[in-house]
Amino acid sequence: VALHFRRAVIHGVGLLGGSLGMALRRRAMAERVVGLGRSRKRLERARQLGAVDDLTTDAAEALEGADALICCLPPRALRKKWAALAPLVPDGAFVTDVGSVKRESVAEAERRFGDRALFIGSHPMAGSEMSGVEAARGDLFEGAACFITPTPRTPGAAISTAARMWSGVGARVAVADPARHDRLMAGLSHLPHLTAVALVETVYAGGDATVLLRAVAGPGFRDATRIAAGDAALWEQIFSENAPALRDSLDGLIDILSEWRDLLGREESAAALVERLERSAERRAQLAPGASGHPT
Amino acid sequence: VALHFRRAVIHGVGLLGGSLGMALRRRAMAERVVGLGRSRKRLERARQLGAVDDLTTDAAEALEGADALICCLPPRALRKKWAALAPLVPDGAFVTDVGSVKRESVAEAERRFGDRALFIGSHPMAGSEMSGVEAARGDLFEGAACFITPTPRTPGAAISTAARMWSGVGARVAVADPARHDRLMAGLSHLPHLTAVALVETVYAGGDATVLLRAVAGPGFRDATRIAAGDAALWEQIFSENAPALRDSLDGLIDILSEWRDLLGREESAAALVERLERSAERRAQLAPGASGHPT
Numbered sequence: 001v002a003l004h005f006r007r008a009v010i011h012g013v014g015l016l017g018g019s020l021g022m023a024l025r026r027r028a029m030a031e032r033v034v035g036l037g038r039s040r041k042r043l044e045r046a047r048q049l050g051a052v053d054d055l056t057t058d059a060a061e062a063l064e065g066a067d068a069l070i071c072c073l074p075p076r077a078l079r080k081k082w083a084a085l086a087p088l089v090p091d092g093a094f095v096t097d098v099g100s101v102k103r104e105s106v107a108e109a110e111r112r113f114g115d116r117a118l119f120i121g122s123h124p125m126a127g128s129e130m131s132g133v134e135a136a137r138g139d140l141f142e143g144a145a146c147f148i149t150p151t152p153r154t155p156g157a158a159i160s161t162a163a164r165m166w167s168g169v170g171a172r173v174a175v176a177d178p179a180r181h182d183r184l185m186a187g188l189s190h191l192p193h194l195t196a197v198a199l200v201e202t203v204y205a206g207g208d209a210t211v212l213l214r215a216v217a218g219p220g221f222r223d224a225t226r227i228a229a230g231d232a233a234l235w236e237q238i239f240s241e242n243a244p245a246l247r248d249s250l251d252g253l254i255d256i257l258s259e260w261r262d263l264l265g266r267e268e269s270a271a272a273l274v275e276r277l278e279r280s281a282e283r284r285a286q287l288a289p290g291a292s293g294h295p296t
Numbered sequence: 297v298a299l300h301f302r303r304a305v306i307h308g309v310g311l312l313g314g315s316l317g318m319a320l321r322r323r324a325m326a327e328r329v330v331g332l333g334r335s336r337k338r339l340e341r342a343r344q345l346g347a348v349d350d351l352t353t354d355a356a357e358a359l360e361g362a363d364a365l366i367c368c369l370p371p372r373a374l375r376k377k378w379a380a381l382a383p384l385v386p387d388g389a390f391v392t393d394v395g396s397v398k399r400e401s402v403a404e405a406e407r408r409f410g411d412r413a414l415f416i417g418s419h420p421m422a423g424s425e426m427s428g429v430e431a432a433r434g435d436l437f438e439g440a441a442c443f444i445t446p447t448p449r450t451p452g453a454a455i456s457t458a459a460r461m462w463s464g465v466g467a468r469v470a471v472a473d474p475a476r477h478d479r480l481m482a483g484l485s486h487l488p489h490l491t492a493v494a495l496v497e498t499v500y501a502g503g504d505a506t507v508l509l510r511a512v513a514g515p516g517f518r519d520a521t522r523i524a525a526g527d528a529a530l531w532e533q534i535f536s537e538n539a540p541a542l543r544d545s546l547d548g549l550i551d552i553l554s555e556w557r558d559l560l561g562r563e564e565s566a567a568a569l570v571e572r573l574e575r576s577a578e579r580r581a582q583l584a585p586g587a588s589g590h591p592t
Binding site (some may be wrong): 125145147174183184187188189191192193194195196197198199200201202203204205206216217218220221222223224225226227228229230232233235236239240243244246247249250251252253254256257258260261264265267270273274275276277278280281283284285287 | 492494497499501514518529536540542554571581
């Protein structure tokens with residue numbers, strides 16, 4: 001049977017929340033999609049764009065009679081919000097989020113909801129350097145990977161509802177517990193982002209004429225640093241929320257870069273370096289191809 | 297007046313050499329384009345594809361009566377080849393190359409040619425993960441940046457001929473001395489490449505299930521590591537030839553990554569981190585847009 005919410009509340013109607021609203025409405029997966037947020041103007045715009053049916057800035061009003069709440073807030077805001085939301089969520093409602101860091105937020109949500117709601121963390125890997133509801137698209141999740149992050153406390157019905165919702169909007173669902181998710185994301189998303197930023201900082205610290213730098217930066221540099229153009233405030237939250245795992249990944253990268261540093265330019269290490277370069281090229285070539293754009 | 301070579305010898309008819317041959321022939325910039333290489337089969341293929349008029353595996357035969365030699369060999373091979381080529385190059389001929397590391401090679405060429413030839417180093421920043429003459433295109437250099445790297449010993453006529461040749465095939469010519477070129481490339485090309493390789497190595501060293509890694513690696517990781525898929529043997533030569541400058545760039549990057557490592561997850565550093573992320577995003581946004589593909 002197709003998933004059908006009676007009243008699905010989307011808290012935060014930016015790129016992800018707006019796109020999810022559009023997708024739920026387009027596929028008739030909810031009777032009413034209710035947008036909840038701080039800015040009435042932004043909510044009105046979301047309604048104009050077809051992302052929500054109803055809107056309110058009042059959480060209690062939004063959640064009355066709701067059977068689903070999807071929180072689409074930045075990671076730090078998300079973690080701090082569960083305490084205020086939990087008492088307003090009707091018993092048995094499905095609750096999830098789209099945050100890109102899970103461990104702390106999931107633990108906090110489980111503390112606040114106890115057994116009252118069907119809570120599970122989600123992380124759809126979709127998005128782009130764009131942000132805001134203007135960039136939202138009903139097909140944003142199609143073909144994207146989406147993590148759901150159950151723990152031993154997660155009710156089975158939360159797992160199945162989340163899997164049906166995300167696959168219903170076109171995502172490929174992957175399962176990992178919150179700690180493992182955060183380690184994976186540290187390596188696959190947060191470390192590459194931070195490294196892109198550090199590459200830009202390194203090149204500019206070199207003090208070469210900025211104009212020349214801009215003119216000759218080739219596609220290699222542009223590809224490697226594309227993700228450095230993301231939303232600064234969002235990424236600071238992501239880095240901070242995932243600091244322990246990201247520090248481990250950074251330690252690993254720094255060790256490997258230091259190893260390379262010591263091997264460079266020694267004739268006797270040439271064959272070993274070629275082998276390492278070949279192995280990385282093979283591994284890189286095996287990555288699933290996928291939509292362009294930038295997941296957080 | 298348009299540049300017109302009588303007999304232009306292209307040593308090495310792979311992606312760059314083949315593309316240059318096509319471009320010179322298409323624009324009637326040479327009476328005869330002669331392909332010189334080790335493999336007759338590869339040279340025949342280059343002729344079939346329209347990259348050269350004539351071909352030979354004999355350097356003396358190729359260079360007899362030549363007024364231009366463009367060496368399109370990998371960096372280490374290039375540097376070691378000047379000694380053998382110099383005695384065969386007719387007096388006053390124009391000589392350049394397409395190597396992505398310049399300091400050692402240019403110094404060696406100047407030692408070997410003395411004042412007999414119009415030598416100058418070149419580095420067209422064009423190419424892709426592809427290699428070989430099958431990937432060659434007559435418009436490869438259009439819109440690409442191309443360094444020419446004069447030294448105090450470079451004859452004026454070498455500078456003007458190189459500038460006319462590269463702008464004649466559509467490149468934007470930039471000038472830097474060999475040491476500065478190598479420093480710039482260390483930061484803008486070699487460091488990003490090495491970092492992409494190190495990111496792949498770091499993520500795989502994490503020991504998470506390879507299948508999951510492949511399935512969920514998002515576009516951020518794919519962009520950041522795209523250049524890791526380059527030609528391993530070529531990149532080992534580039535790294536080794538540019539080892540001193542690349543080590544300096546690596547030291548800079550490692551320092552910056554270590555700084556980030558220590559700042560992560562401290563509430564009091566949040567504002568400073570947002571500011572750094574914003575600055576990098578701005579700088580990244582100011583880079584000249586350009587063709588995709590991968591310069592070496």
